[in-house]
Amino acid sequence: MVSDNSASTALNESVVDPDMPLADSSVPAYPDTPQKPDAEGSLDGLPPAELPSPAPAPPVDPRTQLRLRSDGDHLVLLLPSGPQIEAEGGALAWGELLQHFKQRLNGGEPFWQPNTVVHLAARDRLLDARQLQALEDVLTAAQLTLKRVATSRRQTAMAAVAAGYSVDQLGAEDTLVQSPPAPGQPLAEPLYLQTTVRSGVEIRHPGTIVVLGDANPGSSLVAGGDILVWGRLRGTAHAGSGGDRDRYIMALQMQPTQLRLADLVARAPDGPSTQYLPEVAYVGDGAIRIAQAQAFARQHFDATLGQGAQPTDAF
Amino acid sequence: MTRIIVMTSGKGGVGKSTCTANLGMALAQRNQRVAVVDADFGLRNLDLLLGLENRIVYTALDVLAGDCTVDKALVKDKRQPTLGLLAAAQNRNKEAITPEQMKALVAGLAPSHDFILIDCPAGIEMGFQNAIAPAKEAIVVTTPEISAVRDADRVIGLLEANDVKFTKLLINRIKPKMVQEDQMMSVRDVLDILAVPLLGVVPDDERVIVSSNRGEPLVLEKQLSLAGVAFNNIARRLLGEEVPLIDLTATHDDLFSRLRRFLRGS
Numbered sequence: 228m229v230s231d232n233s234a235s236t237a238l239n240e241s242v243v244d245p246d247m248p249l250a251d252s253s254v255p256a257y258p259d260t261p262q263k264p265d266a267e268g269s270l271d272g273l274p275p276a277e278l279p280s281p282a283p284a285p286p287v288d289p290r291t292q293l294r295l296r297s298d299g300d301h302l303v304l305l306l307p308s309g310p311q312i313e314a315e316g317g318a319l320a321w322g323e324l325l326q327h328f329k330q331r332l333n334g335g336e337p338f339w340q341p342n343t344v345v346h347l348a349a350r351d352r353l354l355d356a357r358q359l360q361a362l363e364d365v366l367t368a369a370q371l372t373l374k375r376v377a378t379s380r381r382q383t384a385m386a387a388v389a390a391g392y393s394v395d396q397l398g399a400e401d402t403l404v405q406s407p408p409a410p411g412q413p414l415a416e417p418l419y420l421q422t423t424v425r426s427g428v429e430i431r432h433p434g435t436i437v438v439l440g441d442a443n444p445g446s447s448l449v450a451g452g453d454i455l456v457w458g459r460l461r462g463t464a465h466a467g468s469g470g471d472r473d474r475y476i477m478a479l480q481m482q483p484t485q486l487r488l489a490d491l492v493a494r495a496p497d498g499p500s501t502q503y504l505p506e507v508a509y510v511g512d513g514a515i516r517i518a519q520a521q522a523f524a525r526q527h528f529d530a531t532l533g534q535g536a537q538p539t540d541a542f
Numbered sequence: 543m544t545r546i547i548v549m550t551s552g553k554g555g556v557g558k559s560t561c562t563a564n565l566g567m568a569l570a571q572r573n574q575r576v577a578v579v580d581a582d583f584g585l586r587n588l589d590l591l592l593g594l595e596n597r598i599v600y601t602a603l604d605v606l607a608g609d610c611t612v613d614k615a616l617v618k619d620k621r622q623p624t625l626g627l628l629a630a631a632q633n634r635n636k637e638a639i640t641p642e643q644m645k646a647l648v649a650g651l652a653p654s655h656d657f658i659l660i661d662c663p664a665g666i667e668m669g670f671q672n673a674i675a676p677a678k679e680a681i682v683v684t685t686p687e688i689s690a691v692r693d694a695d696r697v698i699g700l701l702e703a704n705d706v707k708f709t710k711l712l713i714n715r716i717k718p719k720m721v722q723e724d725q726m727m728s729v730r731d732v733l734d735i736l737a738v739p740l741l742g743v744v745p746d747d748e749r750v751i752v753s754s755n756r757g758e759p760l761v762l763e764k765q766l767s768l769a770g771v772a773f774n775n776i777a778r779r780l781l782g783e784e785v786p787l788i789d790l791t792a793t794h795d796d797l798f799s800r801l802r803r804f805l806r807g808s
Contacts, residue, residue: 326700326703329703329704330699330702330703333702333703368705423737425695425696425698425699425702426692426693426695426696426699427695427696427699427700428699441735441737443695443735444692444695444735445692445695445696461735
């Protein structure tokens with residue numbers, strides 16, 4: 228007779244190093260760790276997709292990168308809100324934004340048909356003609372056509388008109404609203420990447436991130452939802468960056484530099500590991516724990532099965 | 543079709559310039575018209591490795607200023623007339639030119655050459671951006687150390703984002719003996735992380751230092767060293783030949799080391 232109720236001890240082979248303090252007290256050691264003390268620590272086996280939306284005002288905002296969202300027959304390209312980035316050397320920040328966007332486009336399985344129309348939601352970001360041109364070049368390389376620009380800045384609108392796009396100029400009151408009404412759902416559609424996420428690449432996404440490939444040391448994945456790596460996870464991964472502790476990080480080979488779930492931090496034990504089985508990181512008892520995927524799935528995803536009678540080995 | 547290849551690494555001191563000099567020479571020996579371009583403005587040394595320092599009259603900046611044509615600035619190698627060097631200016635820094643100017647320079651060289659090898663400076667700043675701008679292919683040079691591999695990984699990501707689509711890997715300065723004793727990352731370990739096609743492996747060789755100091759690339763030696771053979775093989779692979787990797791372990795797999803490995807229980 229196999230009872231899954233006893234599995235928790237077997238599961239909880241914690242990766243957290245013995246000298247690593249427990250999550251809540253580890254905050255001073257990681258000043259950049261988001262604090263969300265009121266996050267729920269419950270793990271009652273709900274599938275991630277059905278979880279309620281995470282807490283508002285995420286401490287680590289995954290919306291600081293360019294991202295595409297499908298909207299009916301066209302795509303919307305969302306620019307992160309501008310002013311604070313422009314203040315610290317706008318040109319460089321823009322170059323890096325574009326670089327991240329290109330890397331993401333290269334790795335993404337296209338979910339659009341060739342020559343799909345893109346509407347740019349530039350919001351309150353200031354764009355000049357050259358930046359618009361650079362953006363169009365990147366989109367053209369990915370077989371996308373930029374048609375319409377929505378902005379609340381006069382200069383951006385002028386540049387867009389001069390470049391021949393349709394322009395929606397939004398009122399000044401829209402500028403004051405930090406997040407636009409459209410991408411209001413905190414959990415965006417999952418981001419699917421078929422690529423090696425290399426050192427120096429940071430993927431931020433408000434929804435779930437799926438990587439088909441390795442995440443190399445020096446890379447960083449930040450998701451508002453879950454993180455699934457179908458490959459080796461050797462960089463840093465932060466799931467539930469909005470403060471949602473009911474998130475998972477799953478990898479075929481779990482060798483992370485650091486794991487973060489909501490406001491908790493853990494690092495892998497020193498020394499090479501010998502076994503490489505698919506593993507899942509989750510929050511249990513206020514700390515990050517790691518379990519083998521099979522055992523974890525039995526306990527957390529098949530909770531209803533566990534309540535029934537258990538088959539014996541003979542069957 | 544001219545092949546424009548940038549030799550880059552991210553980290554300094556892994557042997558970019560040495561590899562550029564040797565590969566350029568090895569390709570030229572195979573009757574290819576090769577131009578090696580030093581993109582390391584302000585810290586040039588490709589001319590030293592090729593022994594051409596005292597023959598430089600014009601640099602890339604003189605070409606850009608319109609003082610001479612690009613063909614005139616190209617320093618022809620006496621030993622291999624099909625090899626030419628376009629030197630960088632030593633008295634300026636990386637900000638002296640822009641990616642567009644670099645593209646123009648290389649475009650001027652392209653019609654009269656089969657290969658253009660661009661020696662990229664270390665780092666990922668302006669000099670790197672300049673060097674990769676004209677390139678269609680890249681050879682990422684790394685050594686089997688985690689710092690070099692980490693930087694190479696970063697550079698490969700940047701190359702992908704900058705539309706350099708054909709990236710190959712050259713692992714330099716590997717010490718077969720240390721790999722066998724599990725003290726150094728193996729070729730497989732490096733490939734595991736970087737996941738790009740392997741172009742070749744060059745063993746660590748003291749003669750590289752001697753040849754650098756003399757300004758005579760290894761591939762010019764009559765009695766080729768192991769590293770020289772490796773460079774020749776890489777040049778042949780670049781030309782499309784299928785050449786197996788040389789077995790670097792052969793010299794170290796003697797009775798003594800086998801016994802030692804046996805005793806260490808591996």
